[in-house]
Amino acid sequence: MAHPRCPGRADLAHAHDVFREHESRDLFYRAAIALVRLAKAGKVDLTVGVALAVLLRTWNSAHYRYHPPGTGHYAEVEALIEMHGAWLESVTHRGIASFTDLDEQPLRTVFTGFEMALGPVGAAKALHLLAPCFMPLRDARSRPNTPEGLVGQARMRGVTSGSCRQPGTEHRGGR
Numbered sequence: 001m002a003h004p005r006c007p008g009r010a011d012l013a014h015a016h017d018v019f020r021e022h023e024s025r026d027l028f029y030r031a032a033i034a035l036v037r038l039a040k041a042g043k044v045d046l047t048v049g050v051a052l053a054v055l056l057r058t059w060n061s062a063h064y065r066y067h068p069p070g071t072g073h074y075a076e077v078e079a080l081i082e083m084h085g086a087w088l089e090s091v092t093h094r095g096i097a098s099f100t101d102l103d104e105q106p107l108r109t110v111f112t113g114f115e116m117a118l119g120p121v122g123a124a125k126a127l128h129l130l131a132p133c134f135m136p137l138r139d140a141r142s143r144p145n146t147p148e149g150l151v152g153q154a155r156m157r158g159v160t161s162g163s164c165r166q167p168g169t170e171h172r173g174g175r
């Protein structure tokens with residue numbers, strides 16, 4: 001019996017190109033990360049919370065279908081960003097491999113706050129946009145959108161590196 005060939009970089013790059021060709025949501029993802037980056041830099045007339053809403057309203061539409069946002073919803077998200085801003089800024093440019101025991105409680109606290117406002121999927125997506133390398137997206141079937149899932153993923157990824165998509169940069173690999 002022949003052993004299957006292990007895919008190389010060229011195979012992965014081709015698979016990524018095929019994925020992008022057929023996966024239209026990537027357009028919203030790339031636009032949202034660019035918009036969040038611009039809002040954080042003060043280069044657009046939008047707050048970071050409103051920039052997050054662009055992605056969340058398209059990517060997490062099921063949550064909003066059943067939980068329509070009230071007038072204070074975006075202000076609530078802005079307040080969470082402000083409340084946890086120092087910690088979020090401290091992890092913005094860190095990779096998940098840098099996760100330590102000191103990060104566990106702040107991560108749980110921040111995730112729980114965002115989860116109360118956005119639901120578990122919205123929290124995971126919003127936090128990913130705010131700190132993309134430290135809180136990478138993952139498949140909810142393999143790692144639930146919970147603080148435990150994030151902590152477990154961080155501990156698992158702590159032994160690897162290079163699993164990050166830098167916002168606004170082209171890459172070869174999955175989200």
